[in-house]
Amino acid sequence: MLDFDALNVIGVSKFADRLKDAIALAGSPPVADLARVLINGDGQLGASEQAVYAALKGTTKSFTAENCARAARFLGVDGYWLATGVGHAKRQDPQSLDPDQAYVVEKMRTLNRYQLDMLIVVVDAFTGPSGDRATVSISYAQRAAQPSAAHLPGVETPGD
Template identity: 45%
Template sequence: MPIASAAADVVPPRRAVALDFSMPGIKAFFSEDSNHALVACKYAFAMASTYGERLAQALDLSGKDRQDLADDLSISVQAVSQVLLGKTKALTAENSVKAARFLGVDAYWLATGAGSPQAQAEVPQAWPFRASRAEYERLTPKQKEGLDAVVAAFLAASLERQDDWGRPAPRGVIEAAESPHRRRKAS
């Protein structure tokens, strides 16, 4: 029976009692038939699950086992078992997030128990290029590798020089460059 419902069933009768703080009075108080640990109040909550219990639930939901999780996190299966048994409080923050992704559960729920185990849909990052993703996906692996090299080189060079490549040129204005071969006006 959950604590909240047990607390609601064990409501001590209200009675005016003179409190006796002597040792016999204290013993008499605690020897009564009521359980004093389950006093009904509006703040009675069911116990929250532990990290290990949530990790076990995530493993069940995903259909994966301890060994699968250990392999994905590059840790020993014994380390996973220690967490599941409660002998270790939790995984590291980094491994906790990796475990949540691997098991397909919400990382915040796994870490805190708040919310739902169902992972929130990740917001896809906007495609930053004029060509569509579909066009990109039609490229061969060799073409993708070449494109990656070109983009990486362009970014490195642009960031090193801090230039404004890619900025649209002003319309109707032609900027003249200083050149030793520039024509002089006839006077």
């Protein structure tokens, strides 16, 4: 079982809040319907409504990775967003992107974490960070101010 709230980064909501948002985005299906697609403590299909309510109230700190994936699929939201709060709740349909956007998205998927952090700083320099992203971007910018040579492609550190 994973403690999703422990995975939070600055400015990212709690798992219970994201689960509530996901249910709202899905048109507020009954909790009983969501519970039916989850796995219970015995490994069987069909969790209790009480287990879902506990997750919604934030009174449980754990939710299995499988149940997070099942909930995301059932509710039609991005599983990574539901688990971590990073990204967007609604999955972007690649067909709805123009060719330039699709190219950028495909290239972004090849970046390592450090490169992605630096890209966020650059994008925010053009567009200006907003809301919770401002706090995250500031921390990335502070790290970027003194990058380690080990993170730079093609740069060897002493002793390599």
